[in-house]
Each structure stands twice: as structure tokens, then as C-alpha cells.
Amino acid sequence: MARDLAPEVERLLQFRDPNIRKKAALCSIRIIKKVPDLAENFINPAASLLREKHHGVLITGVQLCTDLCKVSSEALEYFREKCTEGLVKTLKDMANSPYAPEYDIAGITDPFLHIRLLKLLRILGQGDADASDCMNDILAQVATKIESNKNAGNAILYECVGTIMSIEDNGGLRVLAINILGRFLSNRDNNIRYVALNMLMKAITVDAQAVQRHRATILECVKDSDASIRKKALDLVYLLVNESNVKPLTKELIESLEASDQEFKGVLTAKICSLVEKFSPEKIWYIDQMLKVLSEAGNFVKDEVWHALIVVISNASDLHGYSVRALYRAFQTSTEQETLVRVAVWCIGEYGDMLVNNVGMLDIEEPITVTESDAVDALEVSIKRLNSDLTTKAMALIALLKLSSRFPSCSERIKDIILQNKRSFVLELQQRSIEFNCILQKHQNIRSALVERMPVLDEATFSGRRAGSLPTSVSTSTGTARNLPNGIAKPAAAPVADLLDLSSSDAPAPSSSGGDFLQDLLGVDLSPASAPPGTSQPPKAGTDVLLDLLSIGTSPPAQSSSSASNILSSIQDDKASLVNLNGLASLTSLSPNATSASPAPMMDLLDGFGPSPQKKEENGPAYPSLVAYESSTLRMTFNISKQPGNPQITLIQAIFTNLSPNVYNDFLFQAAVPKFLQLHLDPASSNTLPASGNGSIIQSMKVTNSQHGKKSLVMRIRIAYKINNKDVLEEGQVSNFPRDL
Amino acid sequence: MIHFVLLISRQGKVRLTKWYSPYSQKERTKVIRELSGLILTRGPKLCNFVEWRGLRVVYKRYASLYFCMCIDEDDNELEILEIIHHYVEVLDRYFGSVCELDLIYNFHKAYFILDELLIAGELQEPSKRTVARLVAAQDSLVETAKEQTSSITNIIAQVANFTIKMLHKGYGPWGSNALHLESLFLVDVCTRLVDQH
Numbered sequence: 016m017a018r019d020l021a022p023e024v025e026r027l028l029q030f031r032d033p034n035i036r037k038k039a040a041l042c043s044i045r046i047i048k049k050v051p052d053l054a055e056n057f058i059n060p061a062a063s064l065l066r067e068k069h070h071g072v073l074i075t076g077v078q079l080c081t082d083l084c085k086v087s088s089e090a091l092e093y094f095r096e097k098c099t100e101g102l103v104k105t106l107k108d109m110a111n112s113p114y115a116p117e118y119d120i121a122g123i124t125d126p127f128l129h130i131r132l133l134k135l136l137r138i139l140g141q142g143d144a145d146a147s148d149c150m151n152d153i154l155a156q157v158a159t160k161i162e163s164n165k166n167a168g169n170a171i172l173y174e175c176v177g178t179i180m181s182i183e184d185n186g187g188l189r190v191l192a193i194n195i196l197g198r199f200l201s202n203r204d205n206n207i208r209y210v211a212l213n214m215l216m217k218a219i220t221v222d223a224q225a226v227q228r229h230r231a232t233i234l235e236c237v238k239d240s241d242a243s244i245r246k247k248a249l250d251l252v253y254l255l256v257n258e259s260n261v262k263p264l265t266k267e268l269i270e271s272l273e274a275s276d277q278e279f280k281g282v283l284t285a286k287i288c289s290l291v292e293k294f295s296p297e298k299i300w301y302i303d304q305m306l307k308v309l310s311e312a313g314n315f316v317k318d319e320v321w322h323a324l325i326v327v328i329s330n331a332s333d334l335h336g337y338s339v340r341a342l343y344r345a346f347q348t349s350t351e352q353e354t355l356v357r358v359a360v361w362c363i364g365e366y367g368d369m370l371v372n373n374v375g376m377l378d379i380e381e382p383i384t385v386t387e388s389d390a391v392d393a394l395e396v397s398i399k400r401l402n403s404d405l406t407t408k409a410m411a412l413i414a415l416l417k418l419s420s421r422f423p424s425c426s427e428r429i430k431d432i433i434l435q436n437k438r439s440f441v442l443e444l445q446q447r448s449i450e451f452n453c454i455l456q457k458h459q460n461i462r463s464a465l466v467e468r469m470p471v472l473d474e475a476t477f478s479g480r481r482a483g484s485l486p487t488s489v490s491t492s493t494g495t496a497r498n499l500p501n502g503i504a505k506p507a508a509a510p511v512a513d514l515l516d517l518s519s520s521d522a523p524a525p526s527s528s529g530g531d532f533l534q535d536l537l538g539v540d541l542s543p544a545s546a547p548p549g550t551s552q553p554p555k556a557g558t559d560v561l562l563d564l565l566s567i568g569t570s571p572p573a574q575s576s577s578s579a580s581n582i583l584s585s586i587q588d589d590k591a592s593l594v595n596l597n598g599l600a601s602l603t604s605l606s607p608n609a610t611s612a613s614p615a616p617m618m619d620l621l622d623g624f625g626p627s628p629q630k631k632e633e634n635g636p637a638y639p640s641l642v643a644y645e646s647s648t649l650r651m652t653f654n655i656s657k658q659p660g661n662p663q664i665t666l667i668q669a670i671f672t673n674l675s676p677n678v679y680n681d682f683l684f685q686a687a688v689p690k691f692l693q694l695h696l697d698p699a700s701s702n703t704l705p706a707s708g709n710g711s712i713i714q715s716m717k718v719t720n721s722q723h724g725k726k727s728l729v730m731r732i733r734i735a736y737k738i739n740n741k742d743v744l745e746e747g748q749v750s751n752f753p754r755d756l
Numbered sequence: 757m758i759h760f761v762l763l764i765s766r767q768g769k770v771r772l773t774k775w776y777s778p779y780s781q782k783e784r785t786k787v788i789r790e791l792s793g794l795i796l797t798r799g800p801k802l803c804n805f806v807e808w809r810g811l812r813v814v815y816k817r818y819a820s821l822y823f824c825m826c827i828d829e830d831d832n833e834l835e836i837l838e839i840i841h842h843y844v845e846v847l848d849r850y851f852g853s854v855c856e857l858d859l860i861y862n863f864h865k866a867y868f869i870l871d872e873l874l875i876a877g878e879l880q881e882p883s884k885r886t887v888a889r890l891v892a893a894q895d896s897l898v899e900t901a902k903e904q905t906s907s908i909t910n911i912i913a914q915v916a917n918f919t920i921k922m923l924h925k926g927y928g929p930w931g932s933n934a935l936h937l938e939s940l941f942l943v944d945v946c947t948r949l950v951d952q953h
Contacts, residue, residue, distance in 0.1 A: 034890065037880050037881065038875055038880065041875040041876050041878050041880055042875070042876065044876060044878065045876045070881075070882050070883060071880060071881040071882065071883065071886060074879060074880070074881075074882060075878070075880050078878050078879075117883045117884075117885050117886075118882055118883055120838065120842075125882050126835075126838060127835065127838065127839075127842075127879055127882040128882060130832055130835050134832075166834055166837055166838060166841075167838055169834055170832060170834030170835045170837070170838055173832060173834055174832050174835070177832075205801065205802060205803030205804075206803045206804055206805065206833070206834065206837070208803070209803045209805055209833075210833060210834060240799075240801075240802070241801075241802040241803050242802070243802070243803055243805055243806060243807060244803060246807065
């Protein structure tokens with residue numbers, strides 16, 4: 016319909032009656048918004064409208080031109096060349112015109128037309144130096160002459176400032192504009208202040224220094240009673256923060272957090288947390304600020320934020336004592352903040368001994384005496400509290416276990432507390448309480464090893480992982496292992512497979528130094544080539560331990576606790592690189608059930624890494640065939656070749672051999688690769704695998720590596736088959752590809 | 757561009773709505789409900805701008821009525837306050853000391869005036885005198901139209917009376933049956949016209 020009517024409207028743009036003309040102009044705006052192609056037809060009539068005398072037609076004509084420029088760039092060019100001077104002249108005449116009763120509002124002739132003209136001039140002058148030059152005089156005149164005691168005047172000044180900010184740089188005018196904004200900011204009228212804050216946000220990109228000068232006033236506005244102004248001021252403060260002023264600004268913001276109402280608290284908390292994280296100059300300051308925020312508004316703090324806090328605390332080893340004491344103190348006062356309770360519980364569990372023995376006191380601290388039973392009290396309170404949720408209670412249980420090994424005298428009491436949850440209706444709590452009870456009763460010898468200090472969680476990978484997207488959906492979300500390897504004490508589940516998930520292997524070779532235990536534990540890069548430079552002993556030891564873990568797996572999967580304790584005794588020797596599986600569990604909510612329902616024991620899965628993870632494959636076009644996956648029932652061998660012209664593409668031929676005396680039917684092989692790889696699977700040769708290696712299935716695949724040379728191939732595999740109509744599922748990971756594939 | 761104009765009373769009753777952007781019927785009621793809640797609860801000293809769904813709503817309170825206009829992010833809010841005031845002044849000039857009652861009883865006039873002031877969400881006439889003149893012209897059109905229709909009624913009423921008299925006397929150039937039917941028809945039309953006026 017717009018197309019049909021466009022010619023009519025065009026004709027009416029030149030009708031003799033001005034009322035019709037102005038309505039036709041506004042109608043054309045709608046038409047060109049709907050059908051931008053028709054804009055060209057309207058350019059000429061619109062230009063002629065600009066020379067009108069009748070204000071109504073002039074206003075609508077200016078509006079039409081503005082919208083034409085927004086829609087079509089050739090219109091913009093046309094108006095810029097032909098009409099800029101005319102517009103400047105019109106504005107000048109209007110500004111200098113004597114009193115005209117018909118159009119007068121508050122002493123100014125037709126402020127609407129002023130504003131519209133200024134808007135059009137802004138669009139014409141943006142990005143074009145010549146046009147901007149034409150306008151300088153009139154802009155200066157308007158900015159200085161217009162009185163600002165009435166709303167109409169302020170509206171014109173606001174528009175004028177906006178135009179000055181957008182057009183090409185002119186020092187004098189800019190100064191004038193910022194002065195006007197400063198005047199607006201200190202105006203008592205709320206509307207004016209709102210408008211000034213709005214404009215300052217745009218001005219920050221242009222001239223940040225000038226805006227910094229008004230920082231104090233803006234901070235006042237954050238505490239204003241008006242919600243709109245508060246919100247705007249907060250956004251502006253967020254943009255203003257840099258390294259030099261982060262401390263005083265954060266102090267102010269936290270003060271206003273205490274005074275603000277519920278809905279604003281959420282927004283303010285999020286902003287404060289991200290500011291603190293981005294700009295914190297030193298760890299102790301970061302911990303202090305986060306503690307304050309948690310005590311004030313812990314319930315609004317998002318999960319990632321307090322996870323990050325825990326990572327930072329664990330990294331700041333000299334601040335462990337300080338943090339745990341500060342958290343204990345905060346815990347006494349504000350227990351209704353859930354996240355504060357969680358962080359406190361974790362820290363008390365980890366560093367309980369520091370708390371009781373006042374280890375690592377800093378000069379600024381006041382001494383505090385906490386006995387062992389006080390610490391256990393705190394944990395007991397957090398379990399028994401009415402509004403504790405599942406995460407908190409679960410974390411408290413783990414913390415109690417840790418404390419039972421650190422404070423042997425409270426062991427009995429802790430056991431009682433844990434036992435109270437034995438019949439809990441929540442599976443997670445029941446499971447934990449039974450297992451920990453089991454550890455406390457039967458596995459005294461390994462208990463201390465189990466709950467040793469957690470390895471330092473690597474900050475760089477943590478924040479990198481938070482920032483970047485995780486490639487495969489196999490892994491769960493942020494940060495540290497969210498899995499609950501109820502591991503050694505409960506062997507049947509095989510969630511260790513989840514530990515060795517794919518995502519962490521994609522985190523780039525960590526830039527920071529040691530403490531990469533988590534990476535090694537979770538990662539697949541067992542080859543030394545990816546070991547972080549500059550750290551030798553600890554990660555190596557870590558991998559060694561893991562290998563020991565794995566090598567034990569070659570024996571038949573005896574899941575008795577004795578073999579478990581064998582494994583652990585070997586770990587116990589190597590304190591530096593302890594893999595604290597239970598400790599990792601403390602950060603999780605619910606344990607994701609391992610997707611594999613397979614009876615294939617976890618040790619077998621890890622077998623796949625047994626062969627030659629340390630060996631570096633040769634760089635050569637001839638790649639030896641490697642055993643990608645091997646379990647007691649199945650072997651998968653990869654024959655690798657490269658296409659001659661294309662180094663990114665690798666052709667792999669997978670050969671499956673049945674190692675058991677049963678025939679496998681409905682054999683299905685699936686593979687998943689991280690985002691930088693592309694995988695193409697060809698159909699398999701058959702889906703029945705004869706027993707005992709009497710035959711094999713061959714399947715080809717093609718992998719394209721977009722990060723060839725930077726990252727090597729990894730692949731997560733899943734094999735499903737049927738033995739006597741019973742489903743079997745095996746999962747594993749192939750990480751021993753040659754480096755340069 | 758202005759997306760819509762709402763006039764809401766202090767008690768939350770909607771006196772006038774004008775939509776310049778496509779909103780479905782359900783969306784409209786939702787919008788009205790949300791904005792009523794948002795604006796009516798604001799205190800008197802607060803600023804006249806509210807952020808809402810990525811748009812800005814500018815409102816001004818005149819006696820017991822809230823005039824609300826919803827604009828884009830990059831429009832000049834102070835100018836919209838001026839436009840609202842412009843509208844109120846034209847209403848005042850037209851009705852002579854306008855009050856809410858005038859708007860309730862003459863809502864169609866209020867819509868006329870708004871249409872003379874804003875089209876497609878843009879201001880079209882900055883001069884109050886011109887607007888008043890145009891609305892006056894429209895009013896006179898309405899008057900003449902009224903008169904015309906009432907004059908037709910008179911004519912038909914006269915014809916009907918004459919035909920009925922004829923019926924009674926039994927005269928007629930046509931067959932009596934046809935005349936009977938025709939006259940019945942005429943009487944029907946006349947009574948209807950008379951009822952309407």
C-alpha cells in the first residue's frame with residue numbers, strides 16, 4: 016500500500032494549502048520508514064520544503080529531511096551539500112527574529128523549530144568537517160544567548176549540547192558544552208539533572224577528563240531519592256571508573272548499597288562486583304570489598320562472582336589466615352546472606368586450623384580467639400539454619416569432614432552432626448553424610464590424605480574459562496570441576512570420566528605459572544609439550560601421580576576399598592601434587608550423574624591414556640598408527656594420514672577390534688570434538704564386531720583443524736554396542752594425537 | 757518519534773489513548789496496566805522521565821490527569837514536555853479553562869485536537885492559533901453536516917405525511933396494493949429518522 020500511495024503523497028507535498036503539505040510531509044516519513052527504497056523520490060520535494068516560510072510546513076519538512084538522512088546515505092550527501100547553509104541561515108534568522116506572538120513560547124520564538132533544526136544540523140555535521148565549520152557560529156550563538164530558566168530554553172540548550180558533542184571537534188565549543196552540562200548537573204530540577212547525566216554518558220567517549228571533574232556531583236546523584244536519576248548516575252559511574260579512582264568510588268558505591276532499596280540493590284551489586292573484579296589493585300583490597308558486598312547484599316550476588324572470590328582466596332596464600340578470620344567475623348553478624356555463609360563455610364573448612372591458631376596474622380588485624388569447637392559450631396549453625404539451601408548444607412558437610420581431620424578432638428562431635436543427615440530426604444545430603452560417615456569410621460588412615468589442602472585453583476584458566484565459551488557441551492559450566500567424584504569411597508560411579516572433560520584442554524596453555532593441577536587433572540594435555548613453561552616439578556609430579564593412578568588401572572578393576580587405599584597411599588607420598596578429589600566436590604551443587612551407565616569401570620576408561628602419553632610423536636608426514644582407546648573389551652586403533660595439499664585436514668581410519676569372547680551387535684561409534692575442529696564421519700564398514708579379534712570394523716573420518724599448528728587434535732568418543740541384546744556403552748577420550756596434526 | 761500518548765486519571769482511569777506504533781489489543785492493555793502502575797506511584801518531586809522496556813516515557817501531571825508520551829531513547833525529553841504543554845494549552849484555549857470533565861464529555865474533540873497536533877508520532881504545528889483555527893473549521897463542518905441531515909429528515913417527514921393522507925382518502929395513481937406497500941415503507945423510514953433525531 017505504501018508503494019501505491021507514494022506518488023499521490025509526493026504530489027500532495029506541493030499542494031497549495033500548507034496544512035495539506037505538512038500532513039503530506041509527515042505521511043512521507045512513514046512511507047520511507049516502511050519502504051526505504053522510495054526515499055529517492057522524496058529527496059527533491061523535501062529539499063524544496065526547507066525553503067518554506069510557514070512554520071508548520073518547515074518543521075515537518077525538517078523532520079522529513081532528518082528521517083531521509085537516517086534512511087538513505089545519498090540523501091544525506093545531497094542535503095549536506097545543498098542545504099546546510101540554508102538551514103544555518105534559517106536558524107540564524109529565527110534566533111535573531113523579534114517577538115512573534117504566534118510562535119512564542121516562554122520568550123523564545125518557536126523552540127520546536129529550533130530543536131528540529133539543531134537535530135538536522137547534528138546529522139549533517141556528523142563526520143563532516145566542512146559542514147561542522149558552517150555551524151560553529153550559530154551553535155555558539157544559540158548556546159550563549161538562550162536563557163535557561165524556562166523549560167523551553169533548557170530543551171534548546173540540551174539539543175545544542177548534543178549537537179556540539181556529535182559534530183567534528185572544535186575545542187572552544189566543546190568547552191562551552193561541558194560548562195552547560197555542569198550547570199545542568201547542579202540544577203535543582205530533577206529533569207535537568209537526568210538529562211545532564213544522559214548527555215554526560217555520551218560525552219565520556221568524547222572527553223573523559225572533563226567528565227571526571229564532575230565526579231563528586233555524580234556520586235551524589237547515586238544516592239538521590241529519584242530512581243531514574245540513581246540508575247543513570249550508576250551507569251555513568253561505572254563508565255568513569257579507572258585504576259586511579261577505583262578505591263574511593265567503590266567505597267562510595269558500597270555506602271550507597273547500604274542505603275538503597277531492594278530492586279536497585281541487585282543492579283548495584285552486580286555493578287560493584289564487576290568493577291571490583293576488573294580494577295582491583297591488590298588481593299587484600301579485593302577480598303575486603305567483596306566481603307563488604309557479601310555482608311550487605313549477598314543474596315544478590317551471582318554464583319560466578321562468589322566462585323571467583325573463592326578462587327582468589329585460594330590463590331592468595333599469604334592471606335588465607337586473614338580471609339578466614341574476616342569471614343568468621345562477618346559470619347557471626349550477618350547469617351542471612353546465603354553466599355556469605357557459603358564462602359565462610361568453605362574457608363572455615365579449608366583453613367580451619369589457621370583460624371584457631373591465628374596463623375598468618377597481619378598487622379591490621381585485631382586478635383580473635385576461636386576455639387575448635389567454635390569453628391564446628393559455626394558449621395553446625397549453617398547446616399541447621401532454617402533458610403540454608405542445599406548448596407550450603409552440602410558445603411558444610413564437606414567442611415565438617417575437613418575439620419574432622421584437622422581437629423581430631425572434635426571428631427566424635429562432627430561424626431554426630433554428619434550422622435544427623437543420614438536420613439535426610441534430599442539425596443545429595445544423605446549420600447554425603449553416609450559416605451563421610453564411612454570415611455570417618457573405616458578409613459581413618461586415608462582421611463587426612465583425602466582432605467588435605469586443596470590445590471590452588473588457577474586464576475587465569477578460571478577467568479579465561481568464564482570469559483570464553485566452552486567448546487563442547489560435554490563439560491559443565493564455569494570454573495573448577497563441578498563434579499562430585501564421590502570417587503574413591505564410592506567406587507561404583509564413574510564420574511571421574513567427567514573430570515577428564517574436554518573443555519579444559521581448550522583453555523590455552525595457561526599463561527600463569529604453577530597451580531595447574533586442576534588443568535592437568537581436568538585436562539587432556541598430558542604430553543609434556545603442553546606443560547606450562549617455567550614450571551617443572553609440580554605439574555610433572557601431578558601428571559606422574561595421575562599416571563600412577565592410571566597405571567594401576569591396568570590391573571583388573573578391583574573396586575574394593577583396599578585397592579582404593581593402595582592408590583591413595585601412593586598419592587599420600589606425593590604431597591605437593593595431591594589430587595584432592597573430595598575437596599573439589601565442595602564447590603558443587605548436585606552431582607551430575609555420569610552419563611555412562613556402563614559397567615565399564617572407571618579404571619578401564621583411564622586405561623586409554625596408559626600408552627605413551629609422555630611420548631612425543633614424531634613430526635613427519637608418516638604417522639604411526641596409535642591405539643586411541645583400549646579397554647578390556649575393545650580396542651580402537653587410528654591410522655592417520657594427511658592430505659598432501661591441505662595441512663589442516665587429517666584423515667583418520669579407525670579400526671575396532673573386539674577383545675572379548677562375545678559378539679557385539681549394533682555397534683555405533685560417535686565422536687565429539689571441540690569447536691576449533693570439524694569432524695566428518697563416514698559410515699562404518701559394518702555394525703557387527705565378531706568376538707575375540709576375529710574381525711574388525713573400519714570407519715573413516717576426516718578432521719579439519721582450524722587452529723592447525725596452535726592446538727592439537729583431541730576427541731571424545733562414545734561407543735555403544737549390544738551383547739546378547741544388552742546395551743553397553745563405553746566412553747573415552749583420545750588425546751594422544753601427534754602434536755602437529 | 758512518539759510511540760503512543762496516554763491520558764490517565766489519578767484513579768487509574770484511561771481518558772485518552774493514541775497509538776502511533778503497532779501494538780496489538782492485548783499488548784495495549786498490558787502497556788496501559790504497566791504504565792499506570794509505574795507512573796501513578798511516583799512521588800511528586802521525582803523527575804518526569806521513566807525508563808521502560810528500552811523506551812522512555814515522559815509524563816506530566818496536570819491537576820488530576822497524567823499526560824504520558826512514550827519516546828525513543830535518542831529523542832529530546834525536554835522537548836516532549838513542551839509538546840505536552842502545547843497540547844494542554846490548545847485544549848485550554850478551545851474549551852476555555854479545560855478540566856477533566858470536558859475531556860470526558862468531549863473526548864472526540866480531544867482526539868481531533870491531538871490529531872491536528874501530532875501525526876505519525878511527530879509534531880506538525882507549533883502555532884496554537886493555527887491549530888485552533890483548523891479545529892474551529894472542522895467544527896463548522898460538523899455543524900453544517902448536522903443541519904443537512906436534519907433538513908432531509910424534514911423533507912421526508914413531509915412526504916410521508918402527505919402519503920398517509922392519501923392512503924386514508926384512497927387516492928393514488930397506482931394500484932391500491934402497491935400504494936399500500938409504498939406507504940408502509942415510507943412510514944417505516946420516517947419513524948426511524950424521527951427516532952434518530
